[in-house]
Amino acid sequence: MRLTALTPKAVLFDMDGVLYDSMPCHARAWLETAIAHGLQATAEDFYLFEGRTGKSTIDELFLRTFRRNASKEEMLSISEEKTARFNALNSEQVMPGAVEVVRQVKASGLQTLIVTGSGQHSLIDRLDRHFPGCFEREKMVTAFDVVIGKPHPEPYLKGLQKAGVSACEALVVENAPMGVQAAVSAGIFTIAVNTGPLPDSILLDAGADLLYPDMLSLAADWSNITANLLKSVD
Secondary structure, three states: OOOOOOOOOEEEEOOEOOOEOOHHHHHHHHHHHHHHOOOOOOHHHHHHOOOOOHHHHHHHHHHHHHOOOOOHHHHHHHHHHHHHHHHHHOOOOEOOOHHHHHHHHHHOOOEEEEEOOOOOOOHHHHHHHHOOOOOOHHHEEOHHHOOOOOOOOHHHHHHHHHHOOOHHHEEEEEOOHHHHHHHHHOOOEEEEEOOOOOOHHHHHHOOOOEEEOOHHHHHHHHHHHHHHHOOOOO
C-alpha cells in the first residue's frame, strides 16, 4: 500500500548516476579490478549492484567465484585498488540537469540530502564545488554511516532521521534498482532517472513511482511534480 498523501519537506538524492555521471567510471574500475583478481563479473553487474557498499559488492563477487566471503586482507586490497582505478578515470562530470533539479528543490524551500553507498572522503569538497551551499555533511548518509546498505532501507531511514522528517514528508531521486528498492522499502515516494544502460523495466519493477530518462527531463518537469503529482498519490 503506497502513501495516500505527501507533504514534502526534503528530497534525498543518490549521488553517482544522479548528481554525477560517474557510473561508467565506477563500472569500468570495478570490472578491471575484478578481472585482475580472478573474479567472475560483467560490466552490467556493477550497474545492478550500484548502491551497495563496497564490502557487499566484493563479498558478492567472492561468493559467486569462490563460494566464500573475502578475507579482510582481500577486502582491503581490492577496495584500495578499485578506488585508485576509479580516481584515475573519474573526471567529476556533473550529470546534465542535476544542478537545475537541485536548484529547483532548494528554491521550493525543501531540504536537500545525499544518501550514497560511496565512502569517498572527498565528497563534501566536490559537492561544495559543483553544488555550492546545497549539501551539508551533517545531512549526508554515506558508506560510513550504514551497516547493511542498499537495497536494505537502512540508508534512507537514516536519511529521514537526519532530515527530521517522516516518509510521507520526503522524496527520493535514484537511478539504481537497489537504491529504488531501498527507498521504496523505507516507504518514500521514489523518482527514478534511468541514466545508465539498464532497461526501464528494472527500475519500475524495483518499485519506482515515477520514471524519467535523465535528469534534464526531471528538471523540466519538476514544477509539474510539485504542483500536481504530489497533491495525492493513489
